[in-house]
Amino acid sequence: MNNTPIPLGPKADKATVRRHNLSLVLRAVHDAGDATRAAVATRVGLTRAAVSSLVEQLLENGFLTEWGKTSSGQAGRPGTVLKVARTGPAGLGVEINVDYVAVCVVDLAGTDRVRLVEHVDNRGVSPSEVLGRAAQLAARALASAAEQDLTPVGAHVVVPGLVTGGTVRQAPNLGWTRVAVEGLFAQSLSALAPARRPLPVSSDNEANAAALAELWYGAGTEGVRSFLYLTGEIGIGGALVVGGELLRGAHGFAGEIGHMVVDPDGPLCPCGAHGCLEQYAGQAALLAAAGIETTAGVLGVAELQRRVRRADPDALAAVERAGRQLGCVVSGAVNLFDPDAVMLGGFYRALTRWLAPAVEHELALRVISGLWAKDSGRLRAASPLGDAARGAAGVIVQEVLADPAAFADRGDDD
Amino acid sequence: MNNTPIPLGPKADKATVRRHNLSLVLRAVHDAGDATRAAVATRVGLTRAAVSSLVEQLLENGFLTEWGKTSSGQAGRPGTVLKVARTGPAGLGVEINVDYVAVCVVDLAGTDRVRLVEHVDNRGVSPSEVLGRAAQLAARALASAAEQDLTPVGAHVVVPGLVTGGTVRQAPNLGWTRVAVEGLFAQSLSALAPARRPLPVSSDNEANAAALAELWYGAGTEGVRSFLYLTGEIGIGGALVVGGELLRGAHGFAGEIGHMVVDPDGPLCPCGAHGCLEQYAGQAALLAAAGIETTAGVLGVAELQRRVRRADPDALAAVERAGRQLGCVVSGAVNLFDPDAVMLGGFYRALTRWLAPAVEHELALRVISGLWAKDSGRLRAASPLGDAARGAAGVIVQEVLADPAAFADRGDDD
Structure with a gap:
């Protein structure tokens, strides 16, 4: 180097x-x-x-x-x-998640100029149908961007799963295996929004994009260059930022905190192993423990929030228990990585007030550097839901900033 | 950057x-x-x-x-x-461990030219006494180095604990808290081996030095630029190498895999938490589980090795159980960090043949990238005991290679 x-x-x-x-x-x-x-x-x-x-x-x-x-x-x-410039080159971000699809157009300054979210259950739906729906949303976002004189120069699609070389290797909670996500999305989009030059499509893991959104646009990471990002969804996504850069791992698969083990003899996870953290602190597990219909999605999380707010004992106990289990695993990750902060994203964000005490209890007890005492402020709520789409769009914007000459002739094209 | x-x-x-x-x-x-x-x-x-x-x-x-x-x-x-050159500037490495002290002089080419190991129980001994003993060993190494026309230009002292800014913040298994390791060692050494210009002393965590020795001098990391290094001692040390560089964490405390949790209600660890990995797969825990006197140190490990070799059922069961627990935790670390390989160092090295099947079973089951199947060859035995001292000496050699001009006038000094 x-x-x-x-x-x-x-x-x-x-x-x-x-x-x-x-x-x-x-x-x-x-x-x-x-x-x-x-x-x-x-x-x-x-x-x-x-x-x-x-x-x-x-x-x-x-x-x-x-x-x-x-x-x-x-x-x-x-x-x-x-x-x-507030017009011209921009980035298009597309987030496929288990119970929603979000798209976002970000301008060169980093502002999200278009944002569309569609709540929908993607489980059991074919990848091409899900990606077709995402392309429809993206086409609407491109039309809105054009009205604002913005020209996205690339699309970055993010998925909660292992993504490498344009393919989703495995996304257990979507039920996807070996899906050529870039090709399928590009095909659907070019059918809906034909362009003289087709939009280049790239792809990545959803938690990576959410962590980058936090790094680039989040308020909670001011001055923080190394952090662990956790996003509570149907599964649990994770990403590590070290010195202002995403730690991708040797094969691009780093950050899979949802499959760290709580109890080797615990419940079976869609990944095939028993007792993964997702089975204790993922959305379905948490809703089930609180006695809420697990397929209720965002409505279920809203219901859980309502119940903890009015101090429902079952809901409080479920959140506290999930917090302890999350805290044990996160403490291990902190002992291993020694980050400046841990950011709680996805549905954890709405529950941070109730989750944090239990997580912080474990951090204070288990992190041997002694830097994670209860008043350390190192455990923080992350950006609101959907920001993985903004982070994904930001990836394109960063490409423009890194080599503007490569994008110099794209602005007036279509 | x-x-x-x-x-x-x-x-x-x-x-x-x-x-x-x-x-x-x-x-x-x-x-x-x-x-x-x-x-x-x-x-x-x-x-x-x-x-x-x-x-x-x-x-x-x-x-x-x-x-x-x-x-x-x-x-x-x-x-x-x-x-x-095979003469002139060299590095002096000093490893303080719970049941031995090792020193090593490495020349510019990376060859270990002097190596001295003293087996001794450092538990309950004052830090200044331990460091005084290490200084005696270092003085003997310096004399041997001088006979070979080698002039160490710095000493790097490594300790199994959290080390920052010249101080051992905490080394639970030595029982050290806030020990000014660099100052104490420099003082002892200058009394024993007076020099016109005192040898500059730096310090770090022992597992970091062992991982660097593996990276620079180990045979097992050929072509491997990202790995997790585990060293079984009284405690369990760990270090992460990413793209050929040590990942130090935001405060220098990364790699503490020994305090990742196996069971939150498990036995009490000297760190103050319950159920840390050390309490299941550390040397004392493993010897106790096999029915061997836990204070027997290296002799105990040799005895354990003898017993598994002759298929003693208790010994085999103890190693297999420790391997499963180690495997669960290491799988979590691999899911988080996605390294190319995991290197087993310290006393794990001598037991790799018997430990590996259980560890690999968990890795194959739990790592969701699917890259850690049983025949993947990603779990490997690391360099022999004592190489943290060589890695520590190597840190000084790297400093010389990085800026030879800064060391140009040191060669003929003393």
């Missing part, structure tokens, strides 16, 4: 350098929110002349816009404030 | 660039084993003239040596083979 020599002589490919520096300048404006050319030059360590030339190109290609003058009031353009 | 601009103009500090390139050249020779100047130039992407000048400095300062001529037979120096 660090083995690249600092070039002593010339020989560095000028086009490559310029492309790299275009990204540096765009990112500098993006990260600052707004900035003058002079501030950008200071920040990235290039000359003002070089920055001006790069900014010109970014303005022409619609990645940046100019706003008014700064109060420091030097005449002419150098004092003009730059912002990333 | 990637936000450094590729410098368009000059302005890069020439001394810094040269220092960086000295390391590049030294590492290139180190990694290749031996190399001509021309091969080095190709590998690092610098001109042959630049490489020759850097090589000259590295030869003068004793980091490199020249050997014979290559068969390709161009006349003069360019065809001479370079190797890293």
